[in-house]
């Protein structure tokens with residue numbers, strides 16, 4: 523720990539922000555690398571403490587800030603951590619930095635499964651850092667979760683994140699292509715969630731440097747129109763979901779209508795496109811209905 527005078531720290535902070543970047547990113551850096559939370563930071567003025575403690579000295583923090591400004595490396599990758607809901611998750615450039623809009627998925631699920639006594643089996647397809655799967659496992663210890671990803675690095679990171687954020691054992695991890703690792707769960711899944719790669723090729727080329735140069739391409743690019751992975755997930759869902767089981771997919775801002783249509787073509791009912799915080803049709807949900815012959 524480094525003890526720094528509050529006055530020196532304030533001067534240092536002003537100097538950093540004059541170089542560029544924004545206050546929110548600097549606060550995140552001070553939090554994730556310096557160990558001083560955004561809340562503690564905002565209380566500094568009120569508490570008028572003479573000194574504060576940081577995990578790194580100011581020169582080291584400045585080094586990381588300069589690196590962020592000059593290379594556009596996201597703070598989360600520089601520190602190796604990201605906040606998502608109430609979780610602190612390990613991240614590396616092998617996994618997507620979990621996004622705030624994705625947090626809404628947990629609220630949508632808790633609206634669908636209001637009865638907390640109900641035991642369900644859910645799947646988080648393409649788990650990345652494990653964000654969705656872990657948040658759901660923690661939201662109800664009675665639920666049984668399975669999280670999959672094609673990338674074994676992602677599976678390792680997600681498993682560590684679960685172990686570090688919980689002492690529960692109701693989430694298992696499997697590596698493989700979408701539903702493939704779930705052959706033991708055929709017809710047994712109550713809820714499947716995916717935030718798959720859905721960026722269309724043209725949009726991918728125009729992504730900001732901090733995304734395109736650092737986040738894994740296989741977590742973002744969804745083929746020519748962005749729908750390759752969504753198509754595959756919806757098409758094979760019927761093999762794994764229970765009758766009346768739910769599928770929830772996060773999609774690109776302009777894909778809602780097409781994903782809805784895809785759900786209808788694959789025996790889903792109660793299909794809806796739900797909006798995110800910005801009013802964008804971001805999540806498509808529906809219930810699989812078996813054909814009784």
Ligand SMILES: C[S@@+](CC[C@H](N)C(=O)[O-])C[C@H]1O[C@@H](n2cnc3c(N)ncnc32)[C@H](O)[C@@H]1O
Pocket residue numbers: 617618619620621624647648649650651652653654670671672673676698699700717718719720740741742751
């Ligand atoms: C948009 S990221 C979402 C990560 C995480 N679920 C989240 O919301 O932050 C998509 C994830 O899908 C995984 N993925 C890509 N292709 C896949 C495939 N064919 N089968 C399984 N997972 C895949 C990527 O490795 C990546 O972790």
